[in-house]
Amino acid sequence: MTRTFKVVLAPASVLLLINCSYGQVKPVPKKVTHSGAVSSIARGKMVYTNICLACHMADGGGVPTLNPPLIKTTYVLGDKPTLIKIVLNGFKEDVEINGQTYSNNMTPHSDLKDRQIADVLTYVRKSFGNQASVITAAEVKKVRASNITNKK
Amino acid sequence: MNKKKLILLFLPMFALTGLIVFNACKNADPKTNGIANAGLTLPGGFSAVAIAEHLGNPRHMVITPENDIYVHLAGTKNGKGILVLHEDGDKVTVKSSFASFGGTGIAIKNGYLYASNNTEVYRYKLNDKEEVINPDQPERIVKGLLSHRMHEPKAIALDNDGNIYVNIGAYSNICSDYDHNKTGCPILDSAAGIWQFKADKPDQTYGDGIRYAGGLRNVVGLAWNQQDNQLFVMQHGRDALHDLFPNLYSVHQSAELPAECMFALKKGDNAGWPYVYYDWMQNKNMLGPEYGGDGKKGADPKFINPVAAYPGHYAPDGLLFYTGNQFPEKYKNGAFIAFHGSWNRAPEPQAGYCVVFQPFKNGMPYGKWEVFADGFAGPDKSPNGAEHRPCGLAQGPDGSLYISDDQRGTIYKITYKN
Numbered sequence: 331m332t333r334t335f336k337v338v339l340a341p342a343s344v345l346l347l348i349n350c351s352y353g354q355v356k357p358v359p360k361k362v363t364h365s366g367a368v369s370s371i372a373r374g375k376m377v378y379t380n381i382c383l384a385c386h387m388a389d390g391g392g393v394p395t396l397n398p399p400l401i402k403t404t405y406v407l408g409d410k411p412t413l414i415k416i417v418l419n420g421f422k423e424d425v426e427i428n429g430q431t432y433s434n435n436m437t438p439h440s441d442l443k444d445r446q447i448a449d450v451l452t453y454v455r456k457s458f459g460n461q462a463s464v465i466t467a468a469e470v471k472k473v474r475a476s477n478i479t480n481k482k
Numbered sequence: 483m484n485k486k487k488l489i490l491l492f493l494p495m496f497a498l499t500g501l502i503v504f505n506a507c508k509n510a511d512p513k514t515n516g517i518a519n520a521g522l523t524l525p526g527g528f529s530a531v532a533i534a535e536h537l538g539n540p541r542h543m544v545i546t547p548e549n550d551i552y553v554h555l556a557g558t559k560n561g562k563g564i565l566v567l568h569e570d571g572d573k574v575t576v577k578s579s580f581a582s583f584g585g586t587g588i589a590i591k592n593g594y595l596y597a598s599n600n601t602e603v604y605r606y607k608l609n610d611k612e613e614v615i616n617p618d619q620p621e622r623i624v625k626g627l628l629s630h631r632m633h634e635p636k637a638i639a640l641d642n643d644g645n646i647y648v649n650i651g652a653y654s655n656i657c658s659d660y661d662h663n664k665t666g667c668p669i670l671d672s673a674a675g676i677w678q679f680k681a682d683k684p685d686q687t688y689g690d691g692i693r694y695a696g697g698l699r700n701v702v703g704l705a706w707n708q709q710d711n712q713l714f715v716m717q718h719g720r721d722a723l724h725d726l727f728p729n730l731y732s733v734h735q736s737a738e739l740p741a742e743c744m745f746a747l748k749k750g751d752n753a754g755w756p757y758v759y760y761d762w763m764q765n766k767n768m769l770g771p772e773y774g775g776d777g778k779k780g781a782d783p784k785f786i787n788p789v790a791a792y793p794g795h796y797a798p799d800g801l802l803f804y805t806g807n808q809f810p811e812k813y814k815n816g817a818f819i820a821f822h823g824s825w826n827r828a829p830e831p832q833a834g835y836c837v838v839f840q841p842f843k844n845g846m847p848y849g850k851w852e853v854f855a856d857g858f859a860g861p862d863k864s865p866n867g868a869e870h871r872p873c874g875l876a877q878g879p880d881g882s883l884y885i886s887d888d889q890r891g892t893i894y895k896i897t898y899k900n
Contacts, residue, residue, distance in 0.1 A: 384725055384828050391866040393825040394889075395556075399866075424631060433631040435659075 370464060374453025377446050381439060382454075390458030398425045398432040401458045410451075410465055414473040417447050444470040520894055521869075522857045527810070530855070530896050533574045533884075534567060537891035541586040542637065542800065542874035543884060544595070546612035550577065551876070554597055556635075556888055557584040564588070564597060566614075567893070569878075574893075580617030586702065586874075587638035587648070591681060596646060598636040600629040603648060603679070624648060624679050626687040628672055633700035639713060641706050646681045647713055648691075650674070651700035656720050656772055657756040664773060667756050670696055674755055676704070676715060676747065697753040697785065698745070702822075703801035703875075709815050710845030713747045716798035716819060717788075720759055720770075721826045727771045735777070737827035738763065742796050743788035744817070744840070744847065754785030762791035790847040795824035796834035799873045803842075806881025809898045816842045818854065820872040820885060825865040835859040837872050837885055855896065858887060 378386075385397040392399035400406050405413060405425070420438035424431050439447070444467040451470075455462035519530040539556035546552075551567040559565075562579035587598035594605040595614055604620035623646065627636060633651025640646050652674035654660060657667035667674075672688060675696035679686045694713070703716035724736030731739070740759035745751070757773045758781035760766070767787050769775030792798070800820030804813050816839060823835030837855040841848050859868035874886035883896040 379829065384722065384826060387825075387828060387864070387866065389866075391864075393865040396825065396865075422631075433634075435632065 370449045370452045371456055373446075374449035374451070375457075377442070377450035378453050381442070382450065385434065385436070390454065390460075392432065393434075394430065396432060396434040397436075398427055400454050400460070402460060403427050406454055406460055407462045410469055411473045413451060414447060414465065414470050415477060417442070417451065418474060418477055440474075444468075444474065519857075520892070521860065522855050522894065522896075524855055524896065527900060528896055528898050530894050531572075532892050533569065533895045534576075534893040535891060537565060537893065539584075539888040540565070540874065540886040540891055540893065541635070541888055542588045543876040543886055543893070544588050544590050545876045545878045545884060546590065547879045548611050548613075549879060550612065551884065551893070552588055552590075552595060552597075553886065553893070554581075554586060554588040554874075555584050556586065558582065563599075569895075578617070580614065581620070586635035589638050589640055589646075591640040591646075592644075594681075596623070596638055596640065596681070598624075598638050598648065600634040600636060601625065601627045603636065603638060603646065605681075622685055623681065623683065624686050624691070627677075628653065633718070635702060637702050637704055639704045639706045640681055641713070642708075642711065644681050645678050647694060647704065647706075648677050648679060649698070649701040649704060649715070650677055651718075652755065654756075655722060656726075656770070658726075658772060661756070661772075674698055674700075676701065676713065678749075692749075694749055695745075695747040695751040695753065697755045697757070699755040702797075702799040703819060705801045705803055705817075707746075707803050707845060708805065709803070709842075710746075712845070714789075714801060714803075714817070715745050715747060716801050717743045717745060717753065717755075718797055719743065719794060720756070721795070723759075723771065730771055730775075730777045734830060736794075737830040738794045740768070740794055741788065741791035742794065742798050742821075743792075744790040744798075744801075744819075745786060746789045746846065747786075751786045752784065753788075754781060757781070758785050760788050760791050762793065765791075790840055790851065792819070792821070792838070792851065793833065795826050797822035797824060800837075800875040800885075802875035802877060802883070804877060804883070806877055806883075808881030809883075812841060813839065815845075816840060817847070818875050818883060819851075820875050822871050822873055822888075823859060823863060823865065823868060832864045835863050835868055835871060837875070855885065855894075 390400040418440045421436040424433050447470045448465045448467040451465040520532040522530045538559040540553045541556050543553045549569040553565040555563050563584040564581040565579045566577045568575050568577040583599040585599040589596045593608050596605045603624040604622050606614040606620045609615050630653035632653045637649045650673045660669050661667045675698050676694045677691045678694040679691040698717050700718040701715040707714050719740040719742050723731040724733050741762035743760050761768050767781040769779040769781050798819050799822040802818045819838045821834035824832045835858050836853050838851050839854040840851045858870040858872050870887035871889040872885050873888040876884040885894040
């Protein structure tokens with residue numbers, strides 16, 4: 331197939347060669363490997379499938395411009411209370427990740443039990459290529475207790 | 483034999499803006515390999531080429547009789563939101579770029595190019611070759627439209643009586659954040675509808691226009707049908723029937739429902755969002771579960787029915803009535819619909835990612851729709867995995883059909899030969 335084409339790009343006499351061939355396939359998400367917390371992850375996967383998957387997708391990849399990915403982002407890997415609060419309170423701000431802005435609203439999930447939130451966040455932090463520490467029900471409980479002022 | 487042409491052309495450039503010369507990808511012998519027709523599958527006699535790639539995120543397009551293609555990018559690229567491609571035989575060049583804003587809507591009418599961002603509509607005067615005369619000084623026609631981080635693009639269409647129609651999408655899935663007591667959705671006065679403004683009056687806003695039709699959750703594909711002088715729109719239907727009402731809707735029903743709907747609008751019509759949705763499997767306008775529906779109760783007949791319905795969540799982003807003479811007779815005056823492809827059919831497989839043809843007769847849908855062009859996504863029909871996602875549609879002066887892909891920035895050209 332002669333589907334190549336010529337591209338000459340200025341400024342700065344930069345010559346870009348762009349080939350129109352296709353065939354790139356998205357990498358398959360890595361399997362979860364970790365020590366301990368196996369049952370938390372297994373339970374968390376069930377919560378994820380029921381609650382989160384519809385927007386964040388089975389592979390945690392999200393949806394371009396709408397629902398942010400959960401793959402190696404600072405939101406997922408970073409500060410635990412911040413992450414827990416997102417689940418409790420939902421999220422209504424634009425998020426920029428790798429130059430792409432995501433703007434869909436996330437509904438609050440404060441109806442989930444502390445254990446369920448701990449499980450699902452542990453699952454997310456140890457899946458999709460993420461390798462972050464577990465989140466415990468006690469940590470969720472603590473954040474929930476201090477979270478009252480943030481509730482609408 | 484020579485399956486990969488090498489880059490042949492070195493063009494010295496000193497221009498302020500980059501000039502991109504594409505040697506249009508030639509259509510290969512369909513037998514040679516998997517990327518004939520630029521990876522698309524088409525009905526017999528049709529062929530496709532990718533005339534441009536890596537343009538950014540091209541949304542809607544419009545093509546002039548001189549073969550200039552105005553492409554509106556979702557965002558700006560190098561600070562410009564509109565690209566002007568010029569097609570000369572099998573060679574496509576980026577002629578120029580302008581507009582400080584990205585967006586979706588773009589249209590030409592009566593000597594002006596109209597283009598929108600998420601809150602405004604501008605117009606640019608054209609010369610007799612339909613070239614923009616003064617790209618740095620557009621006239622703002624509409625301003626101050628609501629844009630709340632959801633369903634923001636303001637798709638546009640123009641009629642033959644000096645009016646422009648602007649979609650103002652609902653900034654909510656089903657208004658539940660704003661109508662807690664189910665007393666009536668309060669955002670309908672300024673969103674979730676099509677507003678009509680004068681095409682030539684500067685700086686209009688809500689008070690200057692009229693809500694032409696309401697109860698439309700979000701419209702991206704819309705077009706004026708010249709045959710019966712009427713506005714047609716494609717609505718993006720609501721999400722999450724199962725997530726919100728697991729006792730009323732199965733996972734499968736939630737993937738297939740509600741229908742993505744085509745409406746033929748008249749002034750004052752109400753399509754019923756958020757109170758109703760259309761069930762394409764029962765062929766019935768339904769009362770929404772938030773307002774007392776149970777998956778069986780029908781909607782109040784005061785809400786209009788769609789004129790055609792398609793599977794759930796396909797995301798119709800482009801609508802074009804084909805008026806050319808190149809394609810076979812059955813396509814004449816029928817509708818092409820670009821389905822961007824779903825994200826919310828999970829955990830079922832995602833779907834859409836295709837261009838559909840809807841036959842028409844006497845200005846109304848007639849007979850079953852069919853997939854016209856498929857294969858944009860490649861092996862993975864998912865919002866992240868799709869290689870390409872069809873968005874905008876335009877008709878060239880010779881009757882060719884152009885399709886934009888806002889995932890990888892490809893422009894496809896579809897032609898027909900007996």
